[in-house]
Amino acid sequence: MKKTATYSQENPVIRFFSSVHLAIFLLIALAVTSIIGTIIPQGQSQQFYLDNFGPTMSKLTKILHLNDTYHSWWYLSLLALFSTNLIVCTLKRLPFTLKLFKKDNLAVSSDYLTRMPYKRIWRVKDGVLDNELMQKLLSTFQKKAGSFQKKPNVDGGTLFLVEKGKWSYWGLYGVHLSILIIFLGAVFGSFYGFKGRIMLMEGETTDHAVRFDTAAPIPLGFSIRCDHFFVSFYDNGAPKEFRSDLTILEKGKEVLHKAILVNDPLEYKGVTFYQASYQAIPEVTIRVASSTGIQRSFIIPAFQKVSWPESSMTLALLKYIPNIHGVPAARIWIGDGTGQGHALWVLQGRTEKYTRGDTTYELSLVSASERYMTGLQVKKDPGVWIVWLGCTALILGFAIVFWVPHRRSWLWVGPKDGETQVILSGQTNKNKIHFEKDFRELEDSINSVLGNQ
Amino acid sequence: MNLSSSYLLSLTTFIYLGAAALYMIHWIFRVRQVGVLATVVTVGGFLVQTAGIILRWTESYRLGYGHAPLSNLYESLVFFSWVTILVYLVIEWRVKRRVIGAFATPFASLAMAYASFSPKVADSIEPLIPALQSNWLLAHVITCFLGYASFAVACGLGIMYLVKMKGAHHDEKPESVIGSLPRLKVLDDLMHQTIIFGFLWLSVGIITGAVWANQAWGTYWSWDPKETWSLITWFIYATALHARFVRGWAGQRIAWLSIIGFLSVIFTYFGVNFLLSGLHSYGSG
Numbered sequence: 001m002k003k004t005a006t007y008s009q010e011n012p013v014i015r016f017f018s019s020v021h022l023a024i025f026l027l028i029a030l031a032v033t034s035i036i037g038t039i040i041p042q043g044q045s046q047q048f049y050l051d052n053f054g055p056t057m058s059k060l061t062k063i064l065h066l067n068d069t070y071h072s073w074w075y076l077s078l079l080a081l082f083s084t085n086l087i088v089c090t091l092k093r094l095p096f097t098l099k100l101f102k103k104d105n106l107a108v109s110s111d112y113l114t115r116m117p118y119k120r121i122w123r124v125k126d127g128v129l130d131n132e133l134m135q136k137l138l139s140t141f142q143k144k145a146g147s148f149q150k151k152p153n154v155d156g157g158t159l160f161l162v163e164k165g166k167w168s169y170w171g172l173y174g175v176h177l178s179i180l181i182i183f184l185g186a187v188f189g190s191f192y193g194f195k196g197r198i199m200l201m202e203g204e205t206t207d208h209a210v211r212f213d214t215a216a217p218i219p220l221g222f223s224i225r226c227d228h229f230f231v232s233f234y235d236n237g238a239p240k241e242f243r244s245d246l247t248i249l250e251k252g253k254e255v256l257h258k259a260i261l262v263n264d265p266l267e268y269k270g271v272t273f274y275q276a277s278y279q280a281i282p283e284v285t286i287r288v289a290s291s292t293g294i295q296r297s298f299i300i301p302a303f304q305k306v307s308w309p310e311s312s313m314t315l316a317l318l319k320y321i322p323n324i325h326g327v328p329a330a331r332i333w334i335g336d337g338t339g340q341g342h343a344l345w346v347l348q349g350r351t352e353k354y355t356r357g358d359t360t361y362e363l364s365l366v367s368a369s370e371r372y373m374t375g376l377q378v379k380k381d382p383g384v385w386i387v388w389l390g391c392t393a394l395i396l397g398f399a400i401v402f403w404v405p406h407r408r409s410w411l412w413v414g415p416k417d418g419e420t421q422v423i424l425s426g427q428t429n430k431n432k433i434h435f436e437k438d439f440r441e442l443e444d445s446i447n448s449v450l451g452n453q
Numbered sequence: 454m455n456l457s458s459s460y461l462l463s464l465t466t467f468i469y470l471g472a473a474a475l476y477m478i479h480w481i482f483r484v485r486q487v488g489v490l491a492t493v494v495t496v497g498g499f500l501v502q503t504a505g506i507i508l509r510w511t512e513s514y515r516l517g518y519g520h521a522p523l524s525n526l527y528e529s530l531v532f533f534s535w536v537t538i539l540v541y542l543v544i545e546w547r548v549k550r551r552v553i554g555a556f557a558t559p560f561a562s563l564a565m566a567y568a569s570f571s572p573k574v575a576d577s578i579e580p581l582i583p584a585l586q587s588n589w590l591l592a593h594v595i596t597c598f599l600g601y602a603s604f605a606v607a608c609g610l611g612i613m614y615l616v617k618m619k620g621a622h623h624d625e626k627p628e629s630v631i632g633s634l635p636r637l638k639v640l641d642d643l644m645h646q647t648i649i650f651g652f653l654w655l656s657v658g659i660i661t662g663a664v665w666a667n668q669a670w671g672t673y674w675s676w677d678p679k680e681t682w683s684l685i686t687w688f689i690y691a692t693a694l695h696a697r698f699v700r701g702w703a704g705q706r707i708a709w710l711s712i713i714g715f716l717s718v719i720f721t722y723f724g725v726n727f728l729l730s731g732l733h734s735y736g737s738g
Contacts, residue, residue, distance in 0.1 A: 020699045024692055031688035038678040038729055070676045186674075195671065234518075234580045242583050262583035263669050274671045275583075379671035387673060391660045398656060402649045432642075433547075 017088040026082045033078065037069030083183060090176045097169050100406075105163055110155040110412050116425035117432075118439045122450045124420045129413070133449070137413070137422070140449050144442040145409045157414015157421075164407045171400030174393055181390030189383025194218055198273070198376040200226035201281065201301075205249065209378040218378075220271060223249040227257075229278055229372035242275050244374040260376075270380050277375030282320035284330045285366040286346065288313075291359050297366060300332070311359075312337040320368065328368040334361075405430040409442065422450060458512055458522075459576055461505030462531055466569045468498030469534065469562040476554035481630055488551035495558060499538050506531065509578065518580040523594040526726065527576045530568035532594065533722075534561035536602035540647075544606065548643065550635050556609035589665035597658030597683075601718050603651030604690075608715035610644040611708035618705060641704050644711055645697060652690045659683050678729040682721040689714040 016022065041048070044067055049058040065072030113119065129137075138160070142148060145162040152158050196209035196218055205225040208217040227245040234240050241261060248256040248268050258266045265274040281302045289295040290311065298306045300317045307314045319331040327348040334354055335341035346352050348365040355361070405428045412423040424446055428435040475491035478484065509522040522528040541557040568574050581590075613634055620631035634640070662680070663673035674680060693710040696702035 020695070024696055024700070027688050027692040027695065031685045031692070034681050034685050034688070037676060038681045038725070042676070070681075236580070238580055238582055240580065240583070241586075261586070263587040263589075263665075265668065265671065272671055274669070276670070377671045381671075384667065384673065388664070391663070395653070395657055395660070398653050402653065 014088065014092075017084055018092040019085075020089065022081075022085050023089055026078065026085055030078055030082065033069075033075060036066060040066050040069070042068060042070075079183070083180060086176050086179065090173060093172075097172070100169050101166060105408050105410075106149060106151040106154075106159060106161050108154075108159070108410065110157060110159075110414065110416060110421075110423060113410050113412055113423050113425040116410075116427050118427065118436060119423065119425035120443045120447075121424075122422040122447070124422060124450060126420060129420050129422075134413070136449050137411075137446065140445050141409075141411050141442070144438075144445050148411070154412065155414060155416070157412050157416070160411040160413075162407075162409045165404045166406050168400050168404035168406055171397050171404065174397030175401055178390045178393035178397055181393060182387050183390075185383040185386030185388075185390055187383070188386055189381040193379065193381040193383065195381075196378045197276065198224070198378055199279075199373055200224070200244075200376065201373045202226055202229055202371050209376075220378075221269065222255075223252075224273065224376075225249060226374050229374040231278060231372070242278060244275055244376065246273065270382065272379050272381075274377040274379070275374070276377040279373045279375070280370045281373050282317065282322075282330075282368065283371050284317055284320065284328075284332075284368045286315060286330070286332060287364050287366050288315075289362040289364075291361070300330075301371065305335075307337075311361075313361075314341075318343055322368070322370075328365065330365055330368065332363065334363075403431065405435065407435060409439070411446075422446070458505045458509035461501055461508060462565070462576075463569050465498050465502040465505060465531075465534075466562070466565040468494060468501060469538070469558060469565050472498055473555070473558040473562045476551065476558055480552045480555040480633065483630075483633055488554075491554055491558075492545065492551060495538060495542065495554065499535070499542065502531070502535050502538070506535065513578045516578055516580075518578060520581045520585075521591055522578075523590060524581055524585055525575070525579060527568050527574045529594065529598070529722075530564045530574065533598050533601055533605075534564040534568075536598050537561040537564070537605050540599075540602045540606050540650075544643070544647070548635075548639070550639075552634055553606075553610065553613065553643075556613045557606045560605040560609065584669055587665060587669065589661060589668065593658060593661040593665055596654050596661055600651045600653075600655030600658050601722065603647050603654060604686075604711075604715050604718045607644050607647040607651060607711045610640055610647060611711035611715075614640045614644060614704065614708040618708075637704060641707065644707060645703075648690055648693060648707075648711060648714075652687075652694065655683070655687055655690070659687065678725045679721065682717070682725050686714060686717040686721050689717050 040053075040061065046058065046062065046067075049061045049067065053061065061067055064074065069075055114121065138148075141160060141162070146164060148160045148162045150158065150160055194209075194211055195213075196211045198206055198209045200206060203226070205223050207221075207223045208219045210216070211218055225247045227247055229245075230241070230243045232240045243259050243261055245257070245259045246266055247254050248266075256266075256268060260266045260273060260275050262275050265272050267273075283299060283301040285297055285299050287295065287297045288308070294310070296308060298308070298315055300306050300315055302317050302320070305314050305316045314333075314335040314337060316333040316335070317330055318333050321329045324347065329345055329347045331343055331345050333341055333343045336356065342354060344352050344354060344363070346363050346365045348368070350364070352363045353360055354363060407426070407428045409426045410424070412421075414421065416423075424443060426435065426439045426442075472491055472495040475487055475494055479488035479491055506522055509528070513520055513522065523532055537557065538561045541554065541561070544553060544557075545551060568576070614637065617631060617634040617637055617640065635643070659680075662683070666675065666680075667673040689710065693702075693707055693714065696710070697707055
């Protein structure tokens with residue numbers, strides 16, 4: 001907007017926030033500062049920055065929160081300033097837009113029309129423009145330009161106006177508002193939603209997820225079970241599909257089954273579960289035969305201890321190799337319950353001896369298998385629909401701002417300079433090339449009506 | 454099978470290089486017939502390329518992978534060049550100025566040449582990894598590349614503008630090299646229109662990407678380098694549009710912004726893949 005006389009009397013705070021210089025400065029500042037977080041790795045430990053960038057940069061990283069640039073105080077301040085500027089600038093433009101919108105385009109003189117960028121004047125001999133020809137002229141005008149408004153007694157003649165797309169001045173407000181709506185959705189989602197993860201073994205059930213940011217447990221209000229996990233590969237070794245068969249339980253009762261894929265999550269009560277990762281967890285069955293004649297088998301999953309209280313023995317799986325000399329092998333830890341113990345390799349088809357006191361135990365690997373653990377990303381974001389609303393409004397707004405023109409076509413018929421004149425003129429605020437084409441067509445049609453006389 | 458998609462797409466590279474050369478000759482030596490020939494060659498190349506893309510699509514089904522050819526760097530370069538030619542041909546048809554071809558078709562030719570000859574770009578048809586198995590792939594890639602291609606053409610127009618402006622003082626005869634370029638006013642308007650078109654598609658591209666990310670990972674925005682750079686590009690063009698709209702910036706400044714904006718597009722496209730790491734790493738293969 002151009003500076004006006006009232007401009008200088010304004011509150012300097014409002015003047016600062018409504019300045020277009022500020023808007024352009026902020027757009028450039030956001031563009032430039034956004035680069036930082038794409039160059040400096042985000043979300044690393046302080047030690048990482050010290051090791052890679054040295055003490056000075058590491059200190060700077062800490063002060064300016066460059067380990068999480070886009071949530072740092074200064075970046076969020078820039079965004080807040082940007083929003084404020086957007087609101088103030090837009091509001092300040094409002095009276096100007098209202099004036100454009102309310103402007104009566106019938107309140108023009110015939111001289112004004114001759115100064116329009118697109119115009120054509122026909123001089124018609126007296127008496128030629130009778131009622132019949134006038135009807136023909138108007139119906140051509142209507143057919144080519146659209147339905148018109150009429151105003152008599154304009155400089156002694158009659159003025160006709162076709163006006164289209166006047167409402168398009170509001171498109172700008174739609175665009176700016178939609179950006180604020182998107183911000184609002186993001187803020188709303190971050191306050192009332194969460195992001196977390198769940199690791200579930202096949203067959204396992206849980207009623208909570210773990211937050212990404214604080215690692216705190218979040219109760220879900222229901223339970224989720226992983227029935228199966230499947231992974232498949234293409235011939236070239238690239239992964240083809242990750243799939244988890246999930247069941248939702250309410251108070252122990254199954255209410256929903258769904259197989260989720262990477263691009264096909266499960267949503268239940270506003271919480272969405274995404275297939276994010278997986279791990280193959282080995283599990284071995286070990287038979288232990290004691291020299292006292294007792295024999296028992298244990299299923300030992302990874303990361304878990306199995307105890308045999310009668311012999312005060314605990315067993316754990318330290319390492320699993322699916323194929324060593326053609327057979328699976330497991331490294332088993334045997335504890336005596338006091339923290340002391342012994343580790344040994346057990347290969348399938350062979351027996352390993354372990355002696356404690358006067359008892360000897362014979363260990364053999366009965367079977368080995370792999371169980372899967374699925375990694376789910378869990379999210380609740382009630383703001384996402386606000387964001388999508390904003391995005392839709394943004395695109396619609398753009399289409400209006402860029403492509404819906406405010407077009408005016410005037411036709412004036414009356415006496416001027418001692419003869420009867422027909423003045424056609426037009427104006428558009430955008431897409432002049434297209435308007436000019438339409439205007440020339442209109443001009444040609446009217447010319448053929450008047451030229452026949 | 455002797456008529457393979459790689460054959461057609463390699464052929465396209467040479468046709469586009471030829472077309473770019475013809476447009477250059479048309480511009481510099483002012484031979485009208487060469488200009489017509491350039492258009493014919495470009496349209497021919499476009500048809501061959503279209504056939505190549507369709508053939509590649511059907512070949513992927515024959516391999517049992519079955520996906521649109523928009524899944525890796527090679528395929529995206531081919532598509533980028535295809536859209537650039539399409540946007541250029543529409544402009545040529547609408548404004549009837551073949552000189553613009555000398556500044557627009559080189560982008561398409563260079564993209565094809567890079568795709569075909571760089572050892573870094575693998576042209577084999579690969580199956581889709583789980584993250585890419587979505588209908589949003591099509592919507593996201595097509596809209597982004599409509600934006601990128603428009604920005605490429607706008608950059609060409611910006612360069613034209615600067616060339617015309619530098620030479621305008623001493624060489625205004627319509628038959629001269631500088632004089633044959635469209636008037637500054639026309640170039641400025643065309644540049645603005647092309648940036649608007651690109652900006653709209655870039656916005657739709659960012660949004661479809663957000664919708665897809667939300668469906669695949671549960672976050673519509675994660676400040677991944679690719680996302681951030683697309684936003685940086687968006688900021689640059691938003692600056693250009695606002696500066697023109699409210700500050701009345703036109704001509705030279707917008708021409709420079711259009712060139713800077715396209716450099717940002719190139720960085721978003723290649724720089725992020727090769728220099729930075731992130732979620733879009735599959736685009737680098």
